[in-house]
Amino acid sequence: MEDIEDLLAGGGGAGVPPGFRLPVAGAVGVNPKQKKEKIIHTIPKASLSIPGTQTIYMKTFGCSHNQSDSEYMGGQLSAFGYVLSDDPDEADLWLINTCTVKSPSQSAMNTLITKCRSAKKPLVVAGCVPQGSRDLKELEGVSIVGVQQIDRVVEVVEETLKGHEVRLLTRRTLPALDLPKVRKNKFVEILPINVGCLGACTYCKTKHARGHLGSYTVESLMGRVRAVIADGVKEIWLSSEDTGAYGRDIGVNLPILLNAIVAVLPSDGSTMLRIGMTNPPYILEHLKEIAHVLCHPCVYSFLHVPVQSGSDSILTAMKREYTVSEFRTVVDTLIELVPGMQIATDIICGFPGETDEDFARTVDLIREYKFAQVHISQFYPRPGTLAARMKKVPSTVVKKRSRELTTVFESFVPYVGMEGKVERIWITEFATDGVHLVGHTKGYIQVLVIGPETMLGLSAMAKITSVGRWSVFGEVIEVLNQANAVERSVDQFSHCSSLDSSCSKEQRACEMTSCCGQVQEVEKKVSTPKYEAKLNLVGWVLRKRKSNSRIMEKGSAMEFEGNQNKAQNCLLEWSTVDKGLLGGVLVSLLTILALSLYLGTRSF
DSSP: OOOHHHHSTTOTTOOOOTTOOOOOTTSSOEEEOOSSSOGGGGSOHHHHSSTTOSEEEEEEOSOHHHHHHHHHHHHHHHHTTOEEESOGGGOSEEEEEEOOSSHHHHHHHHHHHHHHHHTTOOEEEEEHHHHHOTTOGGGTTOEEEOTTOGGGHHHHHHHHHTTEEEEEOOOSSOOOTTSOOOOSSTTEEEEEOEESBSOOOTTOSHHHHHOBOEEOOHHHHHHHHHHHHHTTOOEEEEEOSOGGGTTTTTTOOHHHHHHHHHTTSOTTSOSEEEOOOOOGGGTGGGHHHHHHHHHSTTBOSEEEOOOBOSOHHHHHHHTOSOOHHHHHHHHHHHHHHSTTOEEEEEEEETOTTOOHHHHHHHHHHHHHHOOSEEEEEEOOOOTTSSGGGSOOOOHHHHHHHHHHHHHHHHTOOTTGGGTTOEEEEEEEEEOTTSSOEEEEOTTOOEEEEOOOGGGTTOEEEEEEEEEOSSOEEEEEEEEOOHHHHHHHHHHHHTTOGGGOTTSOHHHHHHHHHHHTTSOOHHHHHTSOHHHHHHHHHHHHHHHHHHHHHHHHHHHHHHHHTTOHHHHHHHHTTOOHHHHHHHHHHHHHHHHHHHHHHHHHHHHO
């Protein structure tokens, strides 16, 4: 094989550019463009002679799963030397990651494609639009990366820059989770736990793109969680088309995954877990288990549960596979069992066949629960879906209903009782006003505070000074370090008394410590009996060590204050087992000493 230096034009002792590699022959199928004037000619030859030296403009539409895909694609391109830019004019190639949920997002994609062609830039389109509608006229002559082919984006970009059209859409395996990644927010990891879903909603185009349910293993997800925590991530968002359906294709379920992840989160609550959108059918059977996880101090007490309509007849037409009563059961149970629980939901206004009575039931449902977050959408018929062939509600009626429900929703004042309270917040980003930092409470309520950039990625105690419709304003009164953060976390966990009223606060504190990095019940379920016994013993010893450490710390503090008598009394708090262990150690030392003396006398 030739040396890389020999392949560089002109030699001249020039160093190897970062990320330089040769395209793998035959790795992708390419179709040379038939036009005489190829797009490749619009880029200077010098920049195209070496792969990995060009600038890429990336634009992402849609959900957090799409955002994660873009971060993975950006990470791979950066690793191979490409420069990512927010400026489309300076870019050598455009990469658009698309969303097919609503017509407006696809229209925005079409506009961007037209601009790219006008600018005579090479173009790669990724995401749900080309995957679900590969024969769209707008995609003619455009390179395509399918939703499960994001790990081959570098190959597609390289071939597109050469003037080839590349289409990668078919695959049976999920992309690896350990690919290079460039996060939009370095403190937030968007972690896809599965792709696709088990539903068959009549209005949904995403199912055409993402397909049937495919879940990552618990082990691979835990490995990713450990890696991102080590990388300094402070929030982990679990993302998918339906989080609640996780694992049903591989013999596990969402509570098993959640408990496993919580087990490896830092015990000081410095890294928080946010559970993604879940439909009602798949969490009904696990409500108490999920509520228990949501109570944990390392997990935001927040869940996005779409209802879509307050009418059972409309839910049936949508093929949503649940009733309004079952949705109420989910909401009521979580609110009852999880202190400070916040629930977001979605509504589609003007679904085909929706009557005034159906819409009135939806308004009543939203008015009853006064959700702090409601995503209100007008119905958009998506090509190829069953709902697109149903008799439509007049567009004027759809818009009227959307405005009416929006007015009802915006009349709520969900945060009015928070003023004057002190809340723990996790600060992860700048506000759009460029003045405030954005933190979130345990219930994922947005708190705007003023502070230096160095506070990003930290947790703090903030006093709420005023409340608005969409967020609250606060004043930071204490930035938490590891020691006081653990204490706050124990106090938070002890508030979940409704889950098990027989547990003391100390027992719950022990359970919290166990969930955040020690022994966890879910891991025991997949262990052998002998291994379970080891875990139980190790967990007991670790908990005893922590307990005794707290006793000794307490004694040291009192001694420092001059109260030596109380410090001595702390030693009396040792249990019989502790005293027995200490006695055994002393007896062993005395025996060794006596044996040494005996052997020494014999040598004479």
